[in-house]
Amino acid sequence: MTKTSRQPGRTTRERILTTALALFNQQGEPHVSSTAIAAELEISPGNLYYHFPNKEAIVNALYDAFATEMGTLLDAMEQTRSGPEEIWLFLHLMFEAIWKYRFLYYDISTLMSGYAHIERHFPVLLRRKQHTAYVLCDTLTAAGLMQADANELTALARNIALVGTFWISFQRAVHPHDEADIALGVAQVMQLVAPLLQPEARRYLQSLATQYTSVPNHAVTKGE
């Protein structure tokens, strides 16, 4: 991890964020102090505080970077008139972004009650995810690939947002000591959509899901 944080040309600010993200993802945000981040970087706490006045400022900066990545993806998803294959790709990209900043998903309530910035902005992002899920499924319905009424679409979109958001927490609750495999999370969300698809689209999605989850040590986690 220290290797990536010492690439030449990267600013101290960037190195602090990269190292903090890696430590938060490894140990959980509550267990990592500013001092531990400075120690990992081999810089003085004073140097760290010059860039970020406290740990909250680091957490907020990481949250903003995450929200920007998700926002770009959600925009792209809504603008593309997608079929099942594009939706699979987008799901994969969203889970990649969630995985990269996964410490945000270990315990969202605790994080929200500790950081006013996240408490204010996370619910907005969550409602946007739900809205995008609705738009995508509505597109599938209009294209004749899915069969569902407005109530079913609303419930489906809510379940997609819920499973997407809490899949990492669920895996950690079932297997407290294992690393979660994001391919299984993508497949879990696919399985919410599949039963409402028309037979051909449903078979296609099932075959994608099977291929997707049968690749061991999935490439998605590379570069972590």
Next chain:
Amino acid sequence: MTKTSRQPGRTTRERILTTALALFNQQGEPHVSSTAIAAELEISPGNLYYHFPNKEAIVNALYDAFATEMGTLLDAMEQTRSGPEEIWLFLHLMFEAIWKYRFLYYDISTLMSGYAHIERHFPVLLRRKQHTAYVLCDTLTAAGLMQADANELTALARNIALVGTFWISFQRAVHPHDEADIALGVAQVMQLVAPLLQPEARRYLQSLATQYTSVPNHAVTKGE
């Protein structure tokens, strides 16, 4: 709240548990100390410590009471060969039990990392919930009411356990300052099952879900 904790004939131990549960549900377990529980009961901390050596012992006792209630329900669910109506009733009863001990569901990871007893036992309960969901859906399939293969049933059972477990966290993340309505949680789980049911059973479940969520201030929360 103090009214219920002062009913005549109840032991101090029971009153401590009732009051702790109410405070944990209101404020979240991390924000409630043993001293605050003693103060609410108007007993000395020494009297409280005579019954429970620390807050962990209180949390563990409440977890065990919850696990016993859930265990009884899961046993009953597996032993009854259920149709959609019975499943709806069981879902309702499970959400009632979760609601009664909802502080356990505010932030499961944090609770598991703080309490070894819960870290050891919660994953077992979660796997059991998933197993029971599988058995129930398998029964519906065998009765010709549901159409799904073994992979789809496994994914469905996992999503039922996930949505059932994290629905309260999801509601709190979307609406941080509102009390969650458990009827919506039951309806959300129903919507996972509905698309795999045969048309008649699906229409029946949808009408149940609509009736269920249209009752304002649902009776379930009475007596809290």
